[in-house]
Amino acid sequence: MLARQRQAVILEEARRTGAVRVSDLVARLGVSDMTVRRDLDVLAGRGLVEKVYGGATSLVGKSTDEPGFEAKSVRQRAQKEAIAELAATLVKPGTAIGLSAGTTTWTLAHALDGVEGLTIVTNSIQVADVLRNAGQPDRTVVLTGGVRTPSDALVGPVAVQSLRTLHLDLVFLGVHGMAVGPGFTTPNLTESETDRALVEAGRRLVVLADHTKWGTVGISTIADLEEAQVVVTDDGLDHRAREELAERVGELMIAETAENLEAEEA
Numbered sequence: 001m002l003a004r005q006r007q008a009v010i011l012e013e014a015r016r017t018g019a020v021r022v023s024d025l026v027a028r029l030g031v032s033d034m035t036v037r038r039d040l041d042v043l044a045g046r047g048l049v050e051k052v053y054g055g056a057t058s059l060v061g062k063s064t065d066e067p068g069f070e071a072k073s074v075r076q077r078a079q080k081e082a083i084a085e086l087a088a089t090l091v092k093p094g095t096a097i098g099l100s101a102g103t104t105t106w107t108l109a110h111a112l113d114g115v116e117g118l119t120i121v122t123n124s125i126q127v128a129d130v131l132r133n134a135g136q137p138d139r140t141v142v143l144t145g146g147v148r149t150p151s152d153a154l155v156g157p158v159a160v161q162s163l164r165t166l167h168l169d170l171v172f173l174g175v176h177g178m179a180v181g182p183g184f185t186t187p188n189l190t191e192s193e194t195d196r197a198l199v200e201a202g203r204r205l206v207v208l209a210d211h212t213k214w215g216t217v218g219i220s221t222i223a224d225l226e227e228a229q230v231v232v233t234d235d236g237l238d239h240r241a242r243e244e245l246a247e248r249v250g251e252l253m254i255a256e257t258a259e260n261l262e263a264e265e266a
Contacts (some may be wrong), residue, residue, distance in 0.1 A: 102174025
């Protein structure tokens with residue numbers, strides 16, 4: 001079994017039961033104590049579990065838990081960068097695009113430096129700052145108004161009303177979770193309404209979500225899986241999840257990460 005497959009099993013068990021023991025994982029996976037501890041180190045480094053004496057506990061919280069922007073920005077950094085670079089290839093010069101709030105869309109904003117003549121609409125203070133600091137004179141950046149959330153999104157009726165009058169070529173949506181049934185979700189009810197308005201403003205929906213978002217469910221659905229023309233994720237997503245997503249979305253794009261390649265070779 002490859003390292004990333006072991007880690008997927010460990011993560012699934014931690015999320016199902018709330019905690020895992022090293023001794024139990026050694027027996028289940030048929031590997032050494034040291035190998036399990038190394039896998040737990042990797043998962044803890046990605047912000048997916050918290051190591052405790054003799055094992056680890058899940059960091060997946062309630063459906064209304066909403067970490068701040070700074071806390072989320074350090075999670076799955078390599079995966080988000082790979083996703084952003086791949087997603088940027090979908091953006092053509094001179095188009096109008098929407099970027100929702102989130103650390104993956106914020107990473108995408110950095111990757112758009114080479115694309116000319118863009119009009120970009122966002123409800124993210126952090127994304128708007130990146131685009132403003134890029135200093136490209138042929139770029140138009142529109143920041144919606146609204147009430148600020150812990151993730152630095154601007155939400156509420158002001159944001160929704162401004163988005164309802166717009167027509168965008170592409171909308172890039174960052175999500176808290178994605179799953180069969182609930183679809184693409186968020187832990188913030190008001191942000192869900194604003195994100196829905198952004199989705200409806202675009203001709204094509206591209207969802208950006210690293211593999212840890214699979215199986216996570218927030219309290220409110222933004223869109224069904226079938227509404228996404230494209231989902232861009234990373235190669236940490238297991239085979240079964242890839243099959244389920246591919247059956248439901250228009251196109252599934254997998255970003256390769258050096259981190260997973262190194263794990264496979266270990």
